Amino acid sequence: MPSATARKPQTLPNDLESYWIPFTPNRAFKKAPRLIARAKDMHYYTPEGRPVLDGTAGLWCVNAGHNRAPIVEAIQAQAAELDYPPAFQYSHPKAFELASRIADLAPGDLDHVFFCNSGSEAVDTALKIALAYHNGRGEAGRTRLIGRERGYHGVGFGGISVGGIVNNRKHFGSLLAGVDHLPHTYNREKQAFTKGEPEWGGHLADELERIVALHDASTIAAVIVEPMAGSTGVLPPPKGYLQRLRAICDKYGILLIFDEVITGFGRLGHAFAAERYGVIPDLMTFAKGITSGSVPMGGVVVRNGIYGAFMHGPEHVTELFHGYTYSAHPLACAAGLATLDLYREENLFERAKKMEPKFADAAMSLKGLPNVLDIRTVGLTCGIDIASKPDAVGKRGYDMMEKAFHEEGVMVRNMGDTLALTPPLIVSEAEIGEIFDKVAKVIKAVN
Ligand SMILES: Cc1ncc(COP(=O)(O)O)c(C=O)c1O
Numbered sequence: 001m002p003s004a005t006a007r008k009p010q011t012l013p014n015d016l017e018s019y020w021i022p023f024t025p026n027r028a029f030k031k032a033p034r035l036i037a038r039a040k041d042m043h044y045y046t047p048e049g050r051p052v053l054d055g056t057a058g059l060w061c062v063n064a065g066h067n068r069a070p071i072v073e074a075i076q077a078q079a080a081e082l083d084y085p086p087a088f089q090y091s092h093p094k095a096f097e098l099a100s101r102i103a104d105l106a107p108g109d110l111d112h113v114f115f116c117n118s119g120s121e122a123v124d125t126a127l128k129i130a131l132a133y134h135n136g137r138g139e140a141g142r143t144r145l146i147g148r149e150r151g152y153h154g155v156g157f158g159g160i161s162v163g164g165i166v167n168n169r170k171h172f173g174s175l176l177a178g179v180d181h182l183p184h185t186y187n188r189e190k191q192a193f194t195k196g197e198p199e200w201g202g203h204l205a206d207e208l209e210r211i212v213a214l215h216d217a218s219t220i221a222a223v224i225v226e227p228m229a230g231s232t233g234v235l236p237p238p239k240g241y242l243q244r245l246r247a248i249c250d251k252y253g254i255l256l257i258f259d260e261v262i263t264g265f266g267r268l269g270h271a272f273a274a275e276r277y278g279v280i281p282d283l284m285t286f287a288k289g290i291t292s293g294s295v296p297m298g299g300v301v302v303r304n305g306i307y308g309a310f311m312h313g314p315e316h317v318t319e320l321f322h323g324y325t326y327s328a329h330p331l332a333c334a335a336g337l338a339t340l341d342l343y344r345e346e347n348l349f350e351r352a353k354k355m356e357p358k359f360a361d362a363a364m365s366l367k368g369l370p371n372v373l374d375i376r377t378v379g380l381t382c383g384i385d386i387a388s389k390p391d392a393v394g395k396r397g398y399d400m401m402e403k404a405f406h407e408e409g410v411m412v413r414n415m416g417d418t419l420a421l422t423p424p425l426i427v428s429e430a431e432i433g434e435i436f437d438k439v440a441k442v443i444k445a446v447n
Contacts, residue, residue, distance in 0.1 A: 016030045016033060017030070025398070028398070032402065032406065034402070034405050034406070035047055036052070039054070039066035039067055040066055040067050041065045041066055041067075041068075041424075041426065042054055042065060042066070042423070042424060042426065042427060042428075042431055043066070044066070044411060050409065051409060052405060052409050052410065052411050053409060053410045053411065053431065053434060053435060053438070054066065054411050054423060054424060055404075055410050055411050055412050055413075055421045055422070055423050055435045055439070056411050056412060056413045056420065056421065056422050056423070057293070057422050057423055057424045057425075058293045059288070059293070059413070060230060060262045060267065060288055060289075060422050061287075061288035061289055061292065061293035062292050062293040062294075062424050063265050063266050063267065063288075063289040063292050063293075063343070063348065063424055063425045064292040064339055064342045064343060064346075064348060064424065064425065064426065065292075065424040065425075065426040066424070068292070068342055070338045070341065070342055071291070071292060071294050071335055071338045071339055071342065072294075073338070074334045074335060074337065074338035075294060075295060075331055075334055075335050075338075077334070078094075078330050078331050078333075078334035078335075079331060081330075082330045083330070084329065084330065085330070087323060087324065087325055087326065087327040087328060087329075088323055091328065092328075092330055092333070094328075094330060094333035094334055094337060095115065095328035095330075095333050097333070097337060098113075098115075098328070098333045098336045098337055098340075099112075099113035099115070099328075101336075101337065101340050102286070102290070102299070102301060102336075102340075103301065105271040105272070105340070106271070106272060106274075106284065106301045107271075107272065107274050107275045107280055108274075108280035108303070109280075109303050109304040109305070110274075110280065110281075110284055110301040110302065110303055111301075111302075111303070111304050111307070112301065112302045112303075112304070112306075112307035113299050113300070113301050113302075114129070114299055114300045114302070114320075114322075114327075115297065115298070115299045115327045115328040115332075116297075116298045116299060116300075116324050116327055117296045117297060117298055117324055117326050117327070117329070117332070118154065118287055118296055118297075118298045119153075119154045119259075119261035119285065119287035119288065119298050120153075120154025120155050120156040120159050120298075121154075121156065121298050121324060122154075122259075122261060122285035122286065122287050122298035122299055122300050123153040123154050123156060123158055123159040123162075123224070123259060123261075123285055124154075124156045124157075124158040124159065125285075125299075125300045125322060126222075126224070126257050126259075126283045126284075126285050126300045127145055127158045127162070127222065127224070127257075128158075128322055129283060129300060129302060129306065129320065129322075130145075130221045130222035130255045130257065130282075130283065131143060131145075131221050131222075132310070132320060132322075133221075133255065133306055133309055133310070134221050134255075136309060136310060136312075137309060139218070139253075141218050141219055142218065142219060142220060142221040142254075143178050143219065143221055144178045144179065144180065144215055144219045144220045144221060145158075145161070145162050145176065145178065145179050145220075145221055145222055145223075145224065146162070146179070146180050146181065146182060146208070146211060146220060146222070146223040146224070146254075147161070147162030147163060147164055147179060147180075147181050147182070147223075147224055147225070148164055148181055148182040148183070148184060148185075148224075148225050148226075148229075149164035149181050149182065149183055149184040150164045150165060150184035150186070150229055150232040150233075150235065151163050151164040151165070151181075151184075151224070151225060151226060151229060151232070151259075152165055152168070152226065152229070152230065152231035152232060153224060153226075153259050154261070155168065157172075157175060157176060158176060160172060160175060161175040161176035161179045162176075162179055162181075162224050164181050164184065164232075165231070165232060178219075180211050180214075180215065182204070182205075182207050182208060182211070182223070182225070183204055183207055184229070184232070184235065185198075185201045185204050185229075185235055185237065185238050185241060186201075186235050187200060187201065188373070188374055188385075191238075191374075191376075192373075192374045193364065193367055193374060193375055193376075194236075194376060195360040195364065195377050195378075196236060196360070196377065196378050197236045197237055197238060197239045197378065198236065198238045198239065199238070199239055200238060201237075201238030201239075201241060202238045202239050202240030202241045202244060203244075204238065204241065205240075205241045205242075205244035205245045205248065206244065206248070208223065208245060208248045208249075209248060212248070212252055212254075217252035217253060217254060220252070220254050221254070221255060222254060222255040222256070222257050222282075222283075223245060223249055223254055223255070223256055223257065224257040224258075224259055225242075225245065225257075225258065225259065226258070226259045226260075226261075226262065226263065227242060227258050227259075227260065227263050227268075227273035227274065227276075227277060227279075228262070228263050228267075228268060228273060228378055228379075228381070230262040230263070230381070230420075230422075231262075231415060232415065233376075233383045233385065233415050233416075233418035233420065234376050234377075234378070234381055234382060234383025234418075234420055235376065235383070236376060236377075236378035237277065242277045242279045243277070243278070243279055245279075246279045246280075246281075249282075255282040255283060255306075256281045256282050256283075257281055257282065257283045257284070257285070258272075258273065258274055258279075258281035258283075258284045258285070259285045260272050260273055260274070260284050260285055260286050261285055261286060261287045261288055261298070262288065262422075263379075264284075264286040264287075264288070264289055264290070265286070265288070265289030265290060265292075265339075265343065265349075266289065266343060266348050266349040266352050266379075266425050267289065267352070267379050267380060267381060267422065267425075268352070268378060268379035268381070269349060269350070269352045269353030269354075269356055269379045269380075270349055270353070271349055272284065272286075276379075280303070282302070282303050282306060283300055283301070283302050283303070283306065284300065284301045284302075285298065285299070285300050286298065286299055286300075286301065287299070289339075290332075290336050290339065290340075291332055291335040291336050291339050292335075292339045292342075294335045294339070295329070295331045295332040295334075295335040295336075296326075296332065297329070297332035297333075297335070297336060346426070348425040348426065349425070351425055351426075352379055352380045352425045353379075355380060355427070355429070355432070356377075356378075356379055356380065358429055358432060359377065359380050359382070359432055360377040360382070362432050362433060362435075362436040363375050363377045363382040363384070363421065363436060364377070365436060365440075366384060366436060366439065366440055366443065369440060369443045369444060370443065370444060370447070371386045371387040371396065371443065371447075372384060372385070372386065372387075372443065373385040373386065373387055380422065380423060380425060380427065381420070381421070381422045382420070382421045382422070383418050383419070383420050384418065384419040384420075384421075384439075384443075385417065385418050386400065386417045386418065386419065386443070387417070388416075388417045393416065393417065394414075394416045394417055395417075396417050396446055397414035397415070397416055397417040397418060397419060398414055399446045400412065400414060400419060400439075400442045400443065400446050401413065401414040401419070403442050403445060403446060404438060404439065404442045407442075408438040408439075408441060408442055409438070410434075410435055410438040410439065410442075412439060412442075419439065421435060421436075421439065423435060
C-alpha cells in the first residue's frame with residue numbers, strides 16, 4: 001500500500017484523474033471525455049458550446065426537459081428561504097405538500113409517501129417496509145424477497161440482491177440471504193420487433209407459483225419487479241403478466257412492489273406504469289422524474305393498509321426505524337412541486353402517450369440496418385439490440401454511444417450492446433426524426 005504521506009505527483013488543476021466516474025470505463029472516458037457544461041430544453045452543450053440532442057433524458061430522469069425556468073426558479077427561491085431542517089422529529093410544509101401531490105397522482109389507495117434521495121434508497125426502503133410490515137403483524141417468518149432475472153433495482157445491497165444483472169452482483173460477495181428470482185420475460189424468437197407489450201410471455205408470471213411451492217408462502221415477504229425492465233435493455237411486460245403476478249401475490253398474502261424509478265412520471269404515457277397496466281402494487285418506488293433530475297430525490301408510495309399497520313402502539317414511539325438525513329430535503333421538495341406543476345400545465349404525460357405511435361414507427365424504421373437484432377418500444381422508450389462482436393461483447397454498443405456523442409451530436413445510452421433511446425417528454429416529432437436519423441447513421445458507421 002502506498003504511504004499516506006507520499007507526495008502525489010504534480011497534477012494540473014483540471015486533471016481528470018481524481019474523479020472516479022460511476023458505471024463508466026474510466027480509462028476510455030479520460031482519453032476522449034464526454035463533458036457537458038450546460039443544458040436547455042432538448043439539448044446539452046459541451047464546454048466548447050457544441051449542441052448535443054438529448055435522446056436519453058439524462059439517465060431516464062429529465063422528463064420535463066432541461067433547465068426549465070419554473071423548476072430553476074423554485075430551487076433558487078427555496079435555497080434562499082430554508083436550507084435544511086432536521087428530517088427526524090421535525091419537518092417543513094413543502095414535504096407534506098409534495099407527499100399529498102404524489103399520493104394524488106398515484107392510483108388506488110397508494111396514499112402515503114416515504115421520501116429518500118435516490119432510486120437505490122427507495123428500493124431498500126420498500127424492501128425494509130415490506131419486511132417490517134409482516135414482522136409487525138406477527139408473520140416474522142416472511143423474510144424471503146423475490147426479484148427477477150435481468151431486473152435492475154439500483155446498487156444498494158438490497159437492490160443488487162433482488163436485481164438480476166450479473167455484473168452488478170458477481171463482485172460483491174454473498175448479498176442478502178433468502179432471495180429468489182423469477183425468470184425474465186424476454187424471448188427474441190417469440191417477441192422480436194414488438195411495439196408495446198408482447199403477446200407472448202404472460203404465463204411466465206406463473207413461475208411465482210413454482211417459487212411459492214418451493215419455499216412456502218409463509219416465508220415470502222414480497223415480490224419486486226420493474227413494470228417495464230429498463231436498464232437491462234427495455235423489456236415491456238408481456239400482456240397479462242403483471243395482472244397475473246398481482247393475482248398470485250394476493251392469493252398468498254405476498255406484497256407486490258413495483259419499482260417505478262424509470263416508469264414513474266410519464267415515461268410510459270401515464271403518471272405511473274401501474275395506471276397504464278391497471279395493476280395496483282402494494283408499494284411503489286419512484287425517483288428520477290419526480291424532480292426531472294434537477295435535485296436528487298426518491299421515495300416509496302404505500303397503500304393505506306400498509307401504512308395503517310404501522311400506526312399502532314404508544315404514540316411517542318417511532319413506528320418505522322428508518323430514514324435519511326436528507327429525506328424530503330427542501331430543495332428536492334421545491335423542485336418536485338415545480339416539476340409536478342409543469343407536468344400538469346403542459347400535459348406532458350398525455351403528450352408522451354400521443355407521441356408513442358410516432359416514436360415507435362421512427363424506432364422501427366431502423367429494422368434491417370446492419371447488426372440490428374431486435375427493437376422494442378413502449379411509451380417514449382426504445383431498446384435496440386445490436387449484434388455483439390464475438391471477441392468483444394459491449395464494444396459495438398460503446399463505440400456507437402461514443403460516435404453518437406462526438407460526431408453526430410446526439411446522446412444515446414448503451415447497456416452493453418443494447419442502445420436505449422428515452423428522450424425528455426417535450427421531444428417534438430421533428431426531434432424524434434432527428435434522433436433516429438442520427439442513430440441510423442451511427443449504426444451504419446460502426447462495424
Ligand atoms: C428501476 C430502477 N430502480 C432503481 C434505480 C436506482 O436509482 P438510483 O441510480 O437513483 O439509485 C434505477 C436507476 O436507473 C432504476 O432504473
